[in-house]
Structures are given as C-alpha cells and as structure tokens.
Amino acid sequence: MKYPHSIEKLLKHLQKLPGVGKRTAERFAFDLLARKDEGHLDELASALRLVKEEICECQQCGAFTDTVNCYFCTDTTRRRDLLCVVASPKDVFTIEGTREYRGLYHVLHGLLSPLDGRGEEILQFSKLLARIQADNIKEIIIALDSTLEGDATALFLKDQLATYDVQVSRLAFGIPVGSSLEYVDGGTLARALVGRASF
C-alpha cells in the first residue's frame, strides 16, 4: 500500500521518534489529518518552529533554555557549590520534578559508548572540570542511568574527579517504591544490599 508522498514523508519523520513504530506513526498522521481543518496542523507546525528558533543550550550548564542562562542557573536561592551531573537536558526536569534538589546542574549531552564511537571528547566533560574550578564547586551528584553506558560514564567521572577537592556521590540504587521483594530482580536487589543505607 502506498500513501500519498506527503503522508509517507510525515510517517518517516514520526517513526524517528522514540517508541514510535509504523502503526503508531500511521495513527498519529491520520489523527492530525482528521483535525486539519481545526487549525491543529498549523499550530503544531508553529510550535515546532518556535522550539527550533527559541530553545538553545544554557551556556553554563547545557540545559535547554529560551534565555542565555537558564532558569536554574539564574535562580539565586540555589546552592551554587553543588552540581548534579546528568546525561540529557530532559533529565534536568526529571530531577527537578522530585522537588528534592536545590543545587545547579551540568548536562553531559550523552554517555560514554565506545561501541557507538562516543568518547569523552564529545561529552561536555572538559566544561565540567572548568566549572569545578571557576565556580568553586564543593559537591557533585552523579545522576546517570543504571545501564552499562551510565555505569561506564559514572566510573570515568569518579576517576577524573578524584584529583579535585570535591565530594562525589552517585544516586542510590535500590528497591522501587511500592514493590515487593519477591518481584525485584536479582541485580537490583544485589545493588540495594551493597548500597544499603543506615536507617
């Protein structure tokens, strides 16, 4: 089955989004087309144009912002000697959603992955080292994924930061809130045991 050229093109772009396969892309495309007359397509197109034009990386921390320095970096009520290191701009908002963190951020824009050719040079890592000295950073929280790439990057950071007078910690690993022990996988339980905290 062949769709008209413009629909095929739209489907191709929609399928580049994470978690969107052919069927979901088709559903999105036909839903958008069904509401074409309501101005929905125009609004979506203008929203896409707006984020392209207005969103940039904060010069300090690398978070997404529509001003030169982001909302977090300009918030004077935050601790300025504490950095939370995350992999992506979205992670900043995830950590922020916990309402438990009141320091600044540093976005690496990726994780180490030798297989994909991602080494330290393409991460915003030298910028992190420069910030530690320039901003007199005292503490760094590594908030990276619990994956091979996340672990490799966290270890790399730990090694590199060892020579700096800065306290380094990583997010704790443990049992998900609301879950029973019998349903927790062995790897998670083992990490929770090793990383147990006093109570």
Ligand SMILES: [Zn+2]
């Ligand atoms: Zn910032």
